[in-house]
Amino acid sequence: MNKVRWGVLSTAKIAVKDVIPAMQQGTNSKVVAIASRDPEKAEKVADKLGIEKAYGSYEKLLESNEVDAVYNPLPNHLHVNWSIKALQAGKHVLCEKPIALSHVEAQQLLFEARKYPGLKIMEAFMYRHHPRWKKVRELIRSGAIGELKTVRSFFSYFNDDPDNIRNKPEMGGGSLMDIGCYCISVPRFLFEDEPTRVIGSMEIDPELKIERLTSAILSFPSGSATFTSATQLTRHQSVSVFGTEGKIEIPMPFNPTSEIPTVLHLENNTGEEEISFEPCNQYTLQGDHFSKAIIDDSNVPTGLEDAVANMKVIDALNESNNEGGWVSC
Template sequence: MAKDEIVWGILGTAKINDKIVVPMHNAPKCRVKGIASRSAQKAREAAAKYGLAVAYDGYEALLADPEIDAVYIPLPNHLHVEWSIKSVEAGKHVLCEKPIGLDAQQVERLIAAREKSGRYIQEAFMVRTHPQWLKVRTLIDEGAIGELRAVTGGFTYYNTNAHDIRNQNELGGGGLLDIGCYPITTSRFITGREPRQVVALMERDPTFEVDRLGSVLMDFEGVQASFFYSTQIHPYQRMQFHGTTGRIEVEIPFNAPNDRPTRLLVSGPAGAGAGTDRWLELPVCDQYGVAAAVFAQAILSGGPQAIALEDTRANMRVIDAVFRSARSGSWEPILQG
């Protein structure tokens, strides 16, 4: 008998679960059964907090549960590849927090594990299935701003907590892997292209040694995309797409609210040299629930994923080039193969 829902398990008790577990449980064709931790007490506390039926004493116990179809992995960055591979080897599909790997070579290992296991592995870039980003792409494809020529953006927050994993270099911390990756993936998604080369400036925290400020220029051959990111600047996020006859601005591009509509500012020509600005509202949704539902539907139908690992590898190749450019001080090509 064909399955009509995906039963999820949560591999870890990270704080981001506060945003994800309940929307995932309430998403169409999804049910979250339980959560695992290396601490039995933490697992019990988290299961009670989210109203889940099972608290697993260890990650292996969750992976051994035959009812679990898919796992969500919110572990520290340096553990993503290891536990994604262990999960598919146990027969589970994987939705893993970004960055799913620390470089493109690690993503190659995930592609090999996917091919061997026959299970889906996907990086949890929730923005890529949010209706506002699908609308931006549709508007640009339909010529709402003429020919796209430039992309600009920024994503920042302020965090100097030494105990936060984002400030721990050995755990895969730093701003580019945490938030700088968002303008990269959305620029690639909207243009439908891969950049030829990148150039970047990067500043590292003298104590934490992680990158805390970066500026990046990506050459998409006809479209220039630039953005900045920082983990030690007043919080800000915005993306803008500039065309020959108009502009689209995404008001809250990355941490989209789940309690009010999202908005796009669409500017276009009105004649006589004047322009028009209009706000386009998208209905309220929870991007984490949407992403879980889209992933579940792909599993149930056997259809394509919203973000294949090949796309993830391409995004990581850009990130790799940004790090190389920051070291070399020069334009760096996007390496293939």
């Protein structure tokens, strides 16, 4: 197998705008099919992006012998169900974040995935595939900022459209599920550990009934993390990493442009340094890294257990907001 043949479940914006064009540039990935419950929409997107096959149902795509792996960018409440159906159809699965609506749902997916040891499945946290983030963890491991003590994250944008799926509670809407999950994933990635307890405060939109702003503290065995996520604030994203002997600043940490170099800023006892990275597309890298695991029959970059652990923190923060105090993880 030279390239993994990919099928895409739905014509979701993230798939059409970002993921498919990026994967089409990959070394190990080839997008060969796309499905929509609206056949005309599937055909239109297929024609636009040069995809060979268009299906008028997700089931038809899963039945295809010409598809090896499935990318699942469906709304959050459909992630688990269709990921399981894809596994049952013998397809590898790359599923958008958040992997599920709850820790329990995520565990159900993990349980099902273990029935298919020959198939790969991974949550699509694309930022982890960017060389800049790998460098951040390398710097921490090498002691460049001393002992890692705290991570501060912020991620926001403005969207109050009642028809948008991110604003529908029954579909898993809200800032914590959409972008706060990154702010949980990052410190777990950098500490290489799990928080022991969390506390969170949320603001609920009185009309949309979704959580539109969350601020939280995560307590780790060797430090802490704080973050704010919001879907009705000005657009902003940043991550700052602090150690006993230095700090790292990551501008545009989650959605850097793929057209120009990216940077990180390191400051420690020896001075200040700007580290630059050649332009790259993290969606292309994500697709290729997953496809390479399929081709080589090796472990995926991030196992499904990580996705379950991230959902556990999200659930704990919801519980904390409801109870008004710290909750153990």
